[in-house]
Amino acid sequence: MTEDTPKFVTILVAAGRGLRAGGDLPKQWQPLAGRRVADWTLAAFAGAGPVVVVLHADDMGMDLPADVHRVPGGATRSLSVKAGITRAWALGADYVLIHDIARPCVTPEVIAGVRGALLAGATGAAPGLTVTDALWTSEGDRIAGTRDRTGLHRAQTPQGFEIGPIAAAHDGFEGEAADDVEVALSAGLEVVVTPGADENIKITHPQDFSRAAAILTGRKGTAMDVRLGNGYDVHAFCEGDGVTLCGVTVPHDRGLLGHSDADVGMHAVTDAIYGALAAGDIGRHFPPSDPQWKGADSRIFLKHAVKLAAERGYAVSNIDCTLVCEKPKVGPHAAAMQARLAEITGLGADRISVKATTSERLGFTGREEGIAAMATACLVAR
Numbered sequence: 001m002t003e004d005t006p007k008f009v010t011i012l013v014a015a016g017r018g019l020r021a022g023g024d025l026p027k028q029w030q031p032l033a034g035r036r037v038a039d040w041t042l043a044a045f046a047g048a049g050p051v052v053v054v055l056h057a058d059d060m061g062m063d064l065p066a067d068v069h070r071v072p073g074g075a076t077r078s079l080s081v082k083a084g085i086t087r088a089w090a091l092g093a094d095y096v097l098i099h100d101i102a103r104p105c106v107t108p109e110v111i112a113g114v115r116g117a118l119l120a121g122a123t124g125a126a127p128g129l130t131v132t133d134a135l136w137t138s139e140g141d142r143i144a145g146t147r148d149r150t151g152l153h154r155a156q157t158p159q160g161f162e163i164g165p166i167a168a169a170h171d172g173f174e175g176e177a178a179d180d181v182e183v184a185l186s187a188g189l190e191v192v193v194t195p196g197a198d199e200n201i202k203i204t205h206p207q208d209f210s211r212a213a214a215i216l217t218g219r220k221g222t223a224m225d226v227r228l229g230n231g232y233d234v235h236a237f238c239e240g241d242g243v244t245l246c247g248v249t250v251p252h253d254r255g256l257l258g259h260s261d262a263d264v265g266m267h268a269v270t271d272a273i274y275g276a277l278a279a280g281d282i283g284r285h286f287p288p289s290d291p292q293w294k295g296a297d298s299r300i301f302l303k304h305a306v307k308l309a310a311e312r313g314y315a316v317s318n319i320d321c322t323l324v325c326e327k328p329k330v331g332p333h334a335a336a337m338q339a340r341l342a343e344i345t346g347l348g349a350d351r352i353s354v355k356a357t358t359s360e361r362l363g364f365t366g367r368e369e370g371i372a373a374m375a376t377a378c379l380v381a382r
Contacts, residue, residue, distance in 0.1 A: 008049040008115060009093035010158065011084035012041060014101040015056045015073025021102075022206040024348070028101045029062065033213040034225065034380040036315075037203060040104035040216060042068070048111065050091050053101070054084045063310055078177055082170045089163060096166065098180050099158035102203045105215045106158070113194035114160040124161045124184045124191035128153030129198065155179055156196040165189050225381035227314065229276030231268035236370040243371070245323060245330065246337035246354055247299060247344065252328040256371065259288040263298040264373045265354070269321050269341065270298070272377035273305035277312060299344050306345050314379040318351040324365050324372040330356035 014028050021027035028038045035043075038053075042065065045051055053064060054073040064070065071087045073080035081098055088096050095118050099106065110127050117125035131154060135147040159180045166180065169187035177183045181191050199215045201208060240255020246265035256262035271281045279285075282301050286293045306316055319341065323330050330337075334354045342349040359366045 006094040006119065007092055008095045008097060008160075009088035009091050009163075010045045010048060010051045010097045010099060011081065011088060012038075012045070012051060012053045012099055012101045013073070013077060013080055013084065014038060014059070015054050015080040016077070016102075017056070020204055021208070026056070026059070027203050029059070030209070031317075031380075032104060032203075032209060033216045037104050037212075038062075038064075038101050041099070041101045041106070044104065044106050044108075045097075045099070045111070048097075048115075050088075050093075052084045052087045052091070054080045076176050078170065078173065078175075078183065081180060082167075085163065085167050085170060089167065093163045095160055096163050097158035097160045098166075100202055103157055103200055104203070105199045105201055105212055106156075107197050107200060110156070110195065110197050110200055111158060114158055117192050117194050118160050118162070122192045123165050123189050124159070124181070125194050126159040126179075126181050126191055127156040127196035127200070128193045129156065129196040153193055154196070155181065156200050156202075159191075161189070161191075225314075226317075227276040227379040229272040229274065229377050229379070231271030231273075231275060231281075231375040231377070232373070233264045233267040233271065234364075234370055234372045235262045235264045236364075237368070243328065244298075245333070245371070246321060247340035248333050248336045250328050250330070250333050260286075260293055260296040260301075261298050264371050265321050265323050265337065265375070266298040266302055266341070268373035268375035269319055269377065270301045270305045272319070272375040273302075273309055273316060273379070276377050276379045277305075277309060277314070279308060302341075302344050309379055313381055316345055316347060317378040317380045318353075319345070319347070319375065319377050320353040321355070321373060321375040323354070323356040324359055324374070325356065325370075326358050326361070326366060326368050330354075 017026050023030050029036050052069045052071055054071045057072055060070060069087055071083050073083055114125045131149045131152040135149050136143045137145045169183050173183045173186055184191050203212055235256040235258050237254040238257040242249050242251045243256045244261050244263045274281055286301055309316055337354040338349050338352050341352045364370055365372055
């Protein structure tokens with residue numbers, strides 16, 4: 001980009017809570033076709049210039065690409081947009097594209113249409129779809145009349161503007177607007193309509209997730225990147241009065257022998273994640289020959305594996321761990337182990353399985369000489 005090239009900054013409005021979409025998380029952080037909703041939206045604007053994400057105060061620590069500019073939002077959408085415009089101004093923007101982060105299916109053509117209109121001289125531009133359905137008014141559940149659909153459009157985003165006029169329009173606007181076009185029109189700005197797309201849907205209700213997933217996975221060249229890894233570990237019994245399994249201390253008449261804390265379950269889970277990344281095993285990253293890892297808490301290893309996955313663009317989707325032993329009995333402690341692994345990995349407890357089996361008195365576990373563990377981890381590209 002040369003000094004004479006107009007600079008576009010994208011503002012993604014992500015400070016809302018999205019309660020109508022259901023789920024335990026705001027809709028922008030919920031999974032969608034192997035990524036979070038926000039990740040798809042960010043990918044749609046990759047390479048189009050700086051991106052400012054306006055976040056709720058509780059979300060400022062969310063995992064986002066390193067080059068994204070984070071800004072705390074306000075109590076209303078308009079205040080959040082103003083915060084984004086302020087940062088865009090500081091970044092030297094000539095134009096801003098203001099987009100709802102809950103529209104992850106926006107197409108390159110829609111974005112290019114808005115940019116093109118601005119570069120052609122428009123003060124503002126926004127994508128819209130011509131209304132083709134008949135329009136009714138109603139009283140309760142009774143149709144009361146019709147409305148002329150001539151000249152009506154369904155509004156979409158991104159909505160693009162010269163930064164100076166839209167900043168002034170927001171400064172002079174009182175109350176809350178449905179979108180930034182309303183703010184622009186209130187200040188007398190001219191906004192042109194550019195082509196929208198039927199697939200540029202906004203996720204609002206629970207059923208919208210499946211529709212968006214079908215759109216994204218149906219696009220040519222778009223495929224869910226899923227990786228599976230397996231982990232296996234064994235530790236022998238030794239003198240002691242308890243064992244640590246999946247981060248939980250379980251009373252027993254013996255301990256487990258190992259260089260670290262000998263948490264056979266957590267070791268298997270950690271190796272499963274490394275395996276999915278084709279990144280070796282614990283021994284590669286934390287050599288047993290290094291005395292600093294003597295007696296180390298195995299959560300250090302698991303946290304490292306999860307962080308490494310994130311750095312390589314993956315999120316852990318779910319974990320399944322099986323402990324093989326005659327004693328101690330794992331069942332009474334399985335829920336606590338599940339909760340502990342969830343705490344360390346940041347996953348929901350419903351995405352982690354911890355279970356146990358015996359080897360029917362066969363082999364070293366059947367002879368109560370030690371404990372074995374097997375684990376599988378699923379990673380998805382973010």
